[in-house]
Amino acid sequence: MAIPLSWWLTVAAALFAIGLYGVLSRRNAIGVLLGIELMLNAANINLVAFWRFITPQALTGQVFAIFVIGIAAAEAAAGLAIIISAYRRRRTVVVDELDTMRW
Amino acid sequence: MNFPFLTLITFIPLLGAVVVALIPGRREREIKLVAVLFSVPSLVLSLIAWLLYAQNAGEIKFLEEATWIPTLNAYYRVGVDGISLPLVFLTTLLTTLSLFYSSYTIKKRVKEFFALFLLLETGMIGVFVALDLVLFYIFWEVGLVPMFLLIGIWGQPQDRPQYSAIKFFLYTLVGSVAMLLAFIAIYMTTGTWNILQIPGLKPLAGNPGLAIAAFWAIFLAFAIKVPSWPFHTWLPDAHTAAPTAGSVVLAGVLLKLGGYGMIRILLPFFPDLFKQFAPWIGVLALISMIYGALVSMAQWDLKRLIAYSSVSHMGFFMLGLVAAAASLEVANPVLTSRAIALNGAVLQMFNHGIITGGLFFLVGVIYERTHTRDLKAFGGLSAKMPVYYGVMLTTALASLGLPGLAGFISEFMVFRGAFALIPTYAIIGVVAIVLGAAYILWKIVQHVFLGEFSEERWQEIFNPAHWHFSLDMARFEVITMAPLLFFMVLVGIYPAPVLNVINAATTALLAML
Amino acid sequence: MDFLFSFTPLIPLFPLLAFAVIVLFTYRYNRLSSDIAIGSIALSTVLAWAVLLATLLGGEHIQVEGWQLRVPWLPAGTTVLDLGFAVDGFTAAMLFMVPFVCLMIFIYSQGYMKLGQPDQDPRYARFFAYISLFAAGMLGLVVARDLVLLFVSWEIMGLCSYLLIGFWSFRKADDEHHIDEAQVIRARKAALKAFITTRIGDVLLFSGIALLYSYTGTVTLREIFRPETLETLQTISLLGMPAVTVIALLVFGGAVGKSAQFPLHVWLPDAMEGPTPVSALIHAATMVAAGVYLVARMLPLFIAGFEVADAPALHWVAIVGAITALLGATIGLAQDDIKRVLAYSTISQLGYMMMGLGLGSLVAGIFHLLTHAFFKALLFLGAGSVIHGVEHGHHVAAHADHVHTEHFNPNDMKAMGGLRHRMPYTFVAYLAGTLALVGIVPFAGFWSKDEILAEAFHLWRADGALNLPFWVWLAGTLGAFFTALYMGRQLGLVFWGEPRHTAARHAHESPSSMTIPLIVLALFALLFGFVNAPFLGSPLHHFMGGVHEASEVVHAEAVPFNFTVAAISTVLAVAGLLLGWLLYRNYRPGQVEPFQVVLGPVFTLLRNKYYIDELYQQVIIRPVVWLSNFCFNIDDRWIIDPFVDLVGAAGRVASDIVRVLDSVVVDRWFVEGTAQLFNAAGRGLRYSETGRVQNYLLVVAVTILLLLGLYLYF
Amino acid sequence: MEALIRWLVDTFPPLSEALARLIVYVLYSGVLAFVAPVLIVVAYTYMERKVLARIQDRVGPNRAGPLGVLQGFADAVKMLTKEDVTPACADRVVFNLAPVLATVAAILVFAVLPVAPGVIGADLQAGVLYVVAIGALGEVAALMAGWSSDNKFALLGAFRAVAQLIAYEIPIVLAILAVVLAAGSMQLGAIVAAQDIPFALVLPVAFLVLLVASIAEIGRSPFDLLEAESEIVAGYHVEYSGMKFAFFFIGEYMHLFASAGVITTLFLGGWRGPLASSDSLLGVLLGFIYFVVKTTAVIWIMMWVRGTLFRIRIDHLLDFAWKFLVPLGLILVVAVAVALKLPAVNSPALRWIALLGANVIAALLMMIVISLLARRSRSAALRAVAGAD
C-alpha cells in the first residue's frame, strides 16, 4: 500500500468535521440530513481503513461497515419521512422553526 | 448459555411498566400498544427458552448468579428446569393475552392498569425463576401489590372490590409471613438461601419440633395460594371482583405460585415430613376436590362458579403431589408411578392455567356485553352467539376432562399415579370428576347456551349502545382465545412436547429425594 | 395384501377430518357439508372393507395375532406410553358393520333433515359435523390398540351423544319445525342426563384403566391379555378381591353406562329427543355398541377373574344382561312413542348381548351385536321415515283445514294407523326389521339370538342343576316373547287399522334418499344372519373366535345348533307377534289399551318404567343438590368466611389509631417540604430548553470536544 | 483476453505483463465506450423500425442505403446538426451533466458482461450486484434532467421515472437473487459457467419476472410512462435537443442492449453454445456470435411486445410492481432457497426438477393469492375475473 493509514484517517476526520459543520449550521432539515450522511461515511472510511491496515484477515471491519450502511439507509428513510411529515404539517423544513419542545 | 434469558424475561415487563408510567395518561392508544408490545418479548423469549431447553435433561438450565445483598448472603440467582419452564411460559402467554384483551375492554385509569399489570408479570415470573429464598420471597410479595390494586380499583362495584382485595391481601400476607419465618429458621441451620443446595443439607434435621413447625408454616403459605380447603375463601371473592384480565391471571398464574412452591420448596426441603403428613394433606386435597365441585354446583354466579371449580381442580394437583410424596409399598416400580403422579400434577397446573384462564376470558366476553353474570339471566345463547358457544363448549369440555383435550391428560396421569400409590384416595377422588361434568354441563352450558332464547330477557340485559363490537365473539376475543384453544388441543392430542420437559425434571427431582 | 392394513389409522381419520372441515370452514354451505360427511364416511367404509378383506385373506395368523401400529405418546417417568392402532379378526368384523351402517344413516339423514327444502333444519351442516365426529369416535374405538385411545374415542362419543341428543334443545319453539317449548326443555334435559349418566360409567372405566395401568404398566390390550400379566393380576389383592375382578367390574361399569344396562339405562329412552338418525346411530352402530364391544374386548380379563373369585365379574355381566333384557322388553310393552318402544327394545337386546358375553362366548355376543346393528338401524330409520311422513301429513292437513292445530306429537303411535298403504317401501322394510328383531327364520336376528340362547341352554344342560345359565336362558326366552309382543303391538298400531289422526291420513312416502338406505338395510336384516349360520359351519366363529386365544382363557368353539331352543323361541316369537298384532290391529283412539285390561296395575308400573327415574331423582340428584348448597352455606355464610371477616375487622381498628399520628407529623412536614424544594428548582432550570435541536447538538459537540481535549491533555 | 495479453507479451518482449494488460483493457474499454454505442444504436434503431413496421403492416425505412440500412446514420447526422437549445431558467451545470451521466450509466454495465468466452472487462465477485447498482445512476440522471430543465412536464417525468425505476428495481433484484441462489455465485462468469441448462428453463418464473421488469426498467412500451406523449409530452428530456438529446438516445439503446445482455447472461447461457470456448479464436468468435444472437432475440421480444401492447396507467404500473412482481419474487426466492436445501436434492436432474417445482409453486401461490384478493376487491371487473359474484 502506497498510502499510509494516517492519511486515510486524516481524510476521514476532515470529512467528519465537514459533515458535523453541516449538521450544526444548516437551517434546512434536509441539509442536516446530508451532513449526517457525510459523518457516517467518514466513520465508514475509518472502519474500512482499520480493517485494511490492522486486521486484514478478520472480517469485522467490513461487516461493521455494512451495518453502518444499513443503519444509514434506515436513518435516511425515517429522517426523510419525518421531514416530509413535518413539512406537510408545518409548511416548513427550517429546523429553527421546529421548536415545539421549547420550554 | 450466556444469554441472560431469565433476567430479560423477568425484567422486560418491569421496564415496560416504567415506560408505560412515563407516557402521558391521555395517550390511551399508545399506552395500550406499548404495554402489549412490552409483554411480547418475554413471551417470545420464554418460548425460545423452552425450545432451547434440552428435552431430556432434568437439571436446572439458564442459570444466572450474581452477588446481591452480601450482608444477607443473598444472591441474585435464577434458573429454570422442566417444572418451572412451562409455568413461566404460561405466565408470559396469559399476561400477553390479558393485556391484549384489556386493551379493548379497560376504559378507566388505563395507564395505571397497564403499568400494574406489567409489574405483576415481573413478580409472577420472578417467583418461578428464583433460586434463592430471599429473591423468591421478594418476588412473591411483588406480585401481591399489583393484584391487590387491580382487584380494588378495577373491580365491579357491585362485587365489593375493596373488601375482596383486602381479603386477598391479608390472607396471602398471613401465609407469607409464616413462610418468611420458616425460611429464616432454615437459613439459621443451613447458612444458605440457595434453593438448590438446601435439600442436600437436610434443613432443621436436628430439631424435629421446629422442622414440623417450619413445614406447616411453609405449607400454610402455599396452601393459601393454591388454595386448599379451608383456606380458599379469598378466592371466590377475589375472582368475582377482579376485572376479567385480573381473574385470568389470578386463576391462571397466581394459584400456580402456591403449587410451584410446594414442588420446588416444600417437597425437596422436607421429603420425610411430607411423606409423614401426606395422608393429612391428601385429605385436604380430597376435600378441596369434592367440596369445591359441590359448592361450584350451588353457584348462580358464573364467575364464582368457575372460581370454585379452580378449588376443585387445584385439588387434583394436590392429589397428584401427595401421591408422589407418599410412596406406599406397592408391587410395581414406584419411581415411575411417582413420576407419573408428579407429572400429572405439574401438567394439571399448566392445563388449569390455560383452561381456567380461557374460561375467565369467556366469562368476560358475556359480561362485557350484558353486565351480568347471573346464570338465570341467560339461556339459548348458542343460537345467538354460535362462535362463542363453540369456543366456550370446547373450553368447558377441556375443563371437565374430556379426552382429546388438555384436562384429560393431567387428570389421567394424576389418577394413574394415585391409583398405584394411594388407591383409597383415588377411589374417593374419582367422584369429583363426575361432579365436574355435572356443574360444567348443567350450570354453564345448559343455563347459558341451551334452552329457549328469550328476546325480552335479552333486551333487558343487553344494551347495544354500550357494546361496539359484534354481538358474537369479536375478533379480538377470538384472537385472545385462539392460543389457549391451540394449547388445549395440542396438549390433549399430543402432550409429549410439554410432558418431555416436565417429565425429565420430575424424574430428576424424585430421584434426588 | 398386508399393505392394506396401513390404511387402518385413516378409517377414523376421515370422519374426523370431515368434522373439522365442516365446523371450521364449510358450515355455511349445507349441501357441501353433508356431501363432505357422506364422502368421508364412504371412504372410511371402503377402507374398512379393504382392511376386512386383508384380514380375510391374511388367514389364521392375521385374524388371531392381528396387525398393529404404535406411536409414542406420553412420557411417564422412565417409560413412554404408546398409543396405537390394531386390527384382528374381531376388529375386522366390527369394521364391516360400523362404517357401513353409519354410511346408510348419513345418506338417510340428508333426506331426514330436509336438505334443500323450505323447512330445512337451520343447523343442518352442524348436524353432519356432529354425526361425523360420532362415527369417528366409534371407528377409533374399534381400531384402538390400547385402552387410552379407546377411552378417548369412548368419550368423544359421549360428547357427541350430548351434542346430538340436545341438538334441538336451543331454538325457539316454532310451528315450522313442530318444536314446542316443552320439547326444547326435554331435549336439553335428555342430553344432560345422557352425558352425566354415561359419565358415571366412564369414571368407573377410567378408574379401571388407571388401575390396570398401575398394576401392569401397560394399557395395550394385547399385552394385558398375556397369560403372565393376567396371572399377576389374579394374585394381587385389592379391596378384598383379586385385582382382576375389581378391574373387570370397573370396566363393566363403563360398559353399563355406555350400553345402557340396568342401573344406568335411564338415559337411553330419553335420548330419543334427538333427531331420528341420531337415535339410529346411537342404537345401532355406535354408542351402545361400544359398551358391548368393550366387554367383548376385555373378555379375557373377565374370564381370568372367573377362575379365581367367588363372585366373578363374568356372572355379573350375565346377571345384569338378563335383568336388562327382561326390563327393557317389558317396559317396551307399555310405551306409546314409536321411538321409545324401539329404545327399550335396544336396551333389551343389549341385555342379550351382555348375556352372551357373560356366558363367556365372545362370538355369540358380537354376532348379535352385528345383526342387531343392521336391523335396529333399519327399524329406527323406518320409524324416522314414518315420523317424517306423518309430520308431513300433519303439515298438509293443517294447511288444508286452515285450523291452527292443537298440540300434535308425530311420534305418538296411537295417532298413526294404516300406514302400510301410504308408505309401502317403509312398511316392507320395517316389516323385515321387525321379523329380524323378533327372530323369525331366516332373518338375521334369529341366528344370533338363537346362538345366545343355545349357549345358555348348553351350559345349563352340561351342568344339570338350576344354575345361572338356566336363569339366563329363561330370561332370554321370556324376553323373546315380550319382544315379539311389543313389536306386534307396534306393527298393529302403526301400519294396520284405520288412520287415527288427520296427519296419518295425509302421510306420504319419504324421499328416495331415505327409502334407499332402508331397502339396503332390509336386505342385510334378511341375509346377514348367514355369516354365522350353523349349517354353513359358523364362519364368523372361525374368523374371530381365535382372537382371545393368546390369553389362554377364552374358548372359541361354536355351540352346535340346538333344535329345541330354536323351536321354543320361534314358537314364542310367532305367538307374541300374532298376539300383539291381533290385539292392536283395530285399536281406536281413546279406547283402553288391551294390555291394560289384561295386566291392570302392572301396566301402569311398566308405563312409568318401574319408577326408576323418579327413584333416582329422590335418592341421588336431590341429595347431591342439597349437599352442594349446604357446603356453599358453610363456606360463605356460616363458618369459614365470617371468621375471616372478624380477623380483618380487628386489624382495622388498630390501624386507625396509628393513622392519625402519621398524617400530621410525617406527611405535613417531611413529605410536602421535599416536594416544594424540587418544584422550585424545576421552575428555574427550564429556560435552558430552547427546543432547537441544533443548539442541543452544539452542546453535545462542545462536550465531546472538551472530553477529547481532556483525554489528549492527560 | 488473457490469451491476447500473453500474445502481446510474447510478440513484443519489451512489454511487461502489467503494461500489456493495461493496453488491452484500455483498448477494450475504448471499444465499449466509443465503438459499441454507435454500432448498437445504428443497428438496433434500424431493427426496431423494421420490426415495428412489419408488425404494423408497413415496410419501414427503405430509402437511405440498400433496404434503408443507413437510416440510422442519416438520423445521427440530422441530430448532430440541430441547434442545441438550453432553457433560460435551467440549472446549466446539472442540465449539461444529465445526458452524459445517462449514457455513462448504460455503458458502465458492459464492464462486467462476459460477451464472449474469456472476454470480460472485470469479472467482479459481486458482478450482478454491480449491474443493479449501476442502474441507479440512470435514475440520478433522470432526476437531474427533470429537475434542471425547469419545466413541469420534465419534473413530472422525472418523478415518474424514479418511481417506476425504483419500483421495478426490486423485482429485478429478486429475480437475479433466484439465479444467484441457483448458481451459487454472484460472479457473472461463474453464472454463465453454471448454466449447463439455461436458467430460463430452470427458473422460468424468474426469467419472466426479469424480462417484464427489464422492459419497465428501460422504460419501453407498454411501460413508457416516463415519456408518455399524451400526458407529459416527452418526460424528463422534453427540453433537450440536438447533441444532448442524442446522448439520451444513445443511452436508451445502450441500456436496452445492456439489459438484454444481462438477461442473456443470466438466463440464456450467455455466450454458451456448441463449440464456443476460450481455447481458440474461432471458439471466442463463435461465443461472441451466440451472445449477440441471443441478445438480439431478447431485444426482438421486447420490440414485439412494444408493437403489440398498449401503454398502461401509472397507478396500474406501480400496483403491478408492488403488488404482483415483488410478492411473486419474494415467494420465488423463498421457494428456490427451500428447494435447494431439500435433503433429497442430490443430483443435477433432481435439482432441476426441484427448482422447476419451486417455480411452479411460487407462480401458483401467487395466482391463488391474487385471485383471493381479487374476489374481495372493490373493483367489479376484478371480481368478475376472479369469478366471485
Next chain:
Amino acid sequence: MAIEQALQIFVFVILTLMTLGGGLAVVTSRNLFHAALSLILSLAGVVGYYVLLDAGFLAIVQLLIYIGAISILILFSIMLTRGLMTPRQVQRNEQWWIAALVVFLTFVVLIVALWQMVWPIADDEALRTPNVAISQLGEALVGPYAIPFEIISVLLLVALVGAIVLARETENNQGSHAEAGSSE
C-alpha cells in the same frame, strides 16, 4: 512497483479532492439540489476509496445503497418540498460561526489524536493479501454476526414501517387540510 504506487497516490489525491470538495459543497452550497448532487460526488469518491482499500464488495454496496437509494431519496424529498428550497433563502443559521469554530477545533483535536497514536499495523504479509471473498462475508453475516445482522434487519423494517406510518398520517391530515389548501 513505483509506477503503481505513484498511480495509487495520484488516484488517492483525485478521490480526496472529489470527496472533500464534494463534502464542502454539500455543507456550503446555497442550492440544496446542488448540495445533494455534491453529496453524490462525495460518496462516489468514497466508492473509490473502498476500491483502493481492496474492499470491492463494500464499494458496490456503497454505490447501490448510498448513490442508488439514499441519494435518490434525498433528491426526491428535496423536490417534494421544493417550494421552500429556493436558493435565495439563507441556508446558515445564526450559530454557524460557533459551529465552524467548534468543528475546526474538533478537527484539530482529532488530527492531533490520531497522529499521536501508534497504530498496531499488521505485518507485511497480511497487509499484502487482504483477501476477503464475498462468500466469507456472507457466512460471517449469518454466522458470528447473525444477531447484529438480524437487529439491522429489524431496524430496517421498523424504519420502513415508521416511514410509511408517518407518511400516511400526514396524508390523513392532508385530508382535513384539503379545504384550506385548495384556496392557495
